[in-house]
Amino acid sequence: MSEILERLAEVLEARKGADPKSSYVAGLYAKGLDAILKKIGEEATETVMAAKDGVPERIVSEITDLWFHTLVLLAYQGLRPEQVLLELERRFGVSGIEEKAGRTAR
Numbered sequence: 001m002s003e004i005l006e007r008l009a010e011v012l013e014a015r016k017g018a019d020p021k022s023s024y025v026a027g028l029y030a031k032g033l034d035a036i037l038k039k040i041g042e043e044a045t046e047t048v049m050a051a052k053d054g055v056p057e058r059i060v061s062e063i064t065d066l067w068f069h070t071l072v073l074l075a076y077q078g079l080r081p082e083q084v085l086l087e088l089e090r091r092f093g094v095s096g097i098e099e100k101a102g103r104t105a106r
């Protein structure tokens with residue numbers, strides 16, 4: 001599952017040297033942090049609206065946009081998706097193992 005994240009992270013890294021006019025991501029980098037954060041806010045709101053409407057395809061589509069823009073933020077800040085996956089694994093690892101063993105997590 002993380003292979004697609006790795007490949008996308010590589011593309012997002014490569015876009016740091018691209019012409020802002022030729023690439024959506026390079027354009028966002030050129031506009032700066034506030035523009036990236038604005039997109040994340042918009043996509044989060046669109047996700048909430050899609051969930052309220054309850055149309056599965058729209059929920060998936062909006063969450064894809066949201067995840068994409070959080071990946072752009074990670075790249076912009078010099079961070080990598082693996083760091084988030086590791087943190088997720090660290091948090092889920094304990095409760096996931098407890099659940100499998102039939103114990104109550106927390």
Ligand SMILES: N=c1c2ncn([C@@H]3O[C@H](COP(=O)(O)OP(=O)(O)OP(=O)(O)O)[C@@H](O)[C@H]3O)c2ncn1[C@@H]1O[C@H](COP(=O)(O)O)[C@@H](O)[C@H]1O
Pocket residue numbers: 011012015022023024025026042064065068
């Ligand atoms: N995966 C994506 C991706 N997902 C979402 N988006 C863009 O995110 C934006 C979503 O914003 P909205 O829904 O608000 O749509 P919009 O109104 O057109 O957005 P704005 O142009 O107003 O920001 C759209 O412009 C989408 O095209 C993406 N843009 C690019 N990619 C991939 O990212 C890589 C780099 O892209 P470029 O920088 O364009 O080469 C390539 O591999 C692309 O396939």
